[in-house]
Amino acid sequence: GQQLNQSPQSMFIQEGEDVSMNCTSSSIFNTWLWYKQDPGEGPVLLIALYKAGELTSNGRLTAQFGITRKDSFLNISASIPSDVGIYFCAGRTSGTYKYIFGTGTRLKVLA
Amino acid sequence: NAGVTQTPKFQVLKTGQSMTLQCAQDMNHNSMYWYRQDPGMGLRLIYYSASEGTTDKGEVPNGYNVSRLNKREFSLRLESAAPSQTSVYFCATQSADRGFRNEQFFGPGTRLTVL
8 A cells, every 4th residue: 555655764863962854755745744653652643734835843843844745854853752752744635534654763862 | 531542452362253443532523544553564544434424445444344333433343353453453533524624633542462
């Protein structure tokens, strides 16, 4: 089935560093969602994007809807240990109820 | 306001046994979804229900059936469990149908092992 290409797959960073990750698709999307999943829990919605070029922040997190509408980016500034987890992107095309999910970026923060 | 709830949280089955995973939401959303999550595979859609009374197959429907009991509840049934169905199952609901803004919200998951 179709899935988004999410990168990197995993990353180790030092506490205080900034983090960047992205998702790319062969399809044009009209909505991008970013989730975080902690071990043993369900994904929690972080940011929703609805327009090409849109830049939205949620605390230290900032996400952008790529202008080609085929990609999206998530940045985390000044990472802290509780940022550890798996970050997923999800995209939706116009006229469908269904989202396609990326395979996730596993983030580990070294104190 | 519990959001999306799932029961049970954990389950172990033997091959060939049947069981039903329950999902309920108090968010008044029309659309509900069942996903499975396997290592390295992300979330894959099993079935979804765009509204009460309708259900449709997703990406990986084989071996599963669903029932949209009412607006609040959407259940997933395994009629004859197989080891390949060992996975974590998530239920999700979605705001605004076919609208401009629609976001999915997930339950805590059911961790299923089939021996």
